[in-house]
Amino acid sequence: MNKLQLTEQLGAKLGIAHSEAERFLNSLTGMIYEILRGGDKVNISGFGQFSVSHRAPRIGVNPRNPSQKITIPELNTPKFKAGEAFKEAIKLRQ
Numbered sequence: 001m002n003k004l005q006l007t008e009q010l011g012a013k014l015g016i017a018h019s020e021a022e023r024f025l026n027s028l029t030g031m032i033y034e035i036l037r038g039g040d041k042v043n044i045s046g047f048g049q050f051s052v053s054h055r056a057p058r059i060g061v062n063p064r065n066p067s068q069k070i071t072i073p074e075l076n077t078p079k080f081k082a083g084e085a086f087k088e089a090i091k092l093r094q
Contacts, residue, residue, distance in 0.1 A: 003022075003025070006025065007021040007022040007025055008021070010024070010025065032050055035050075036050060036051070036052050036078065039052070044083070045083065046083050046084070046085035046086065047082075047083050047085070047086050048080055048081055048082045048083045048086055049080070049081045049083070050078065050079070050080055051078075051079045051080075051081070052076050052077070052078060052079065053076070053077050053078075053079045054074070054075075054076055055074060055075045055076075055077060056074055057071060057072060057073050057074040058071075058072050059071060059072070060072045
């Protein structure tokens with residue numbers, strides 16, 4: 001499912017226009033981005049937790065020339081940890 005399909009289904013479920021559903025989704029993701037940029041975590045109970053992981057700079061090996069060392073810069077990466085309710089909801093049942 002892509003963003004267009006998600007906003008269409010969200011609009012249908014809430015009984016609102018597609019444009020309103022898209023505005024809601026854009027606002028939600030924008031808020032999550034801003035909170036994470038500020039260094040905080042976002043915890044949606046039952047769904048999961050969004051956070052930022054910091055990777056320190058390190059020395060690596062150039063894959064094209066293994067004898068050459070390169071510096072890999074520091075980097076912040078997003079993380080998501082699924083909540084228990086989310087994990088239970090998607091488990092395959094037989």
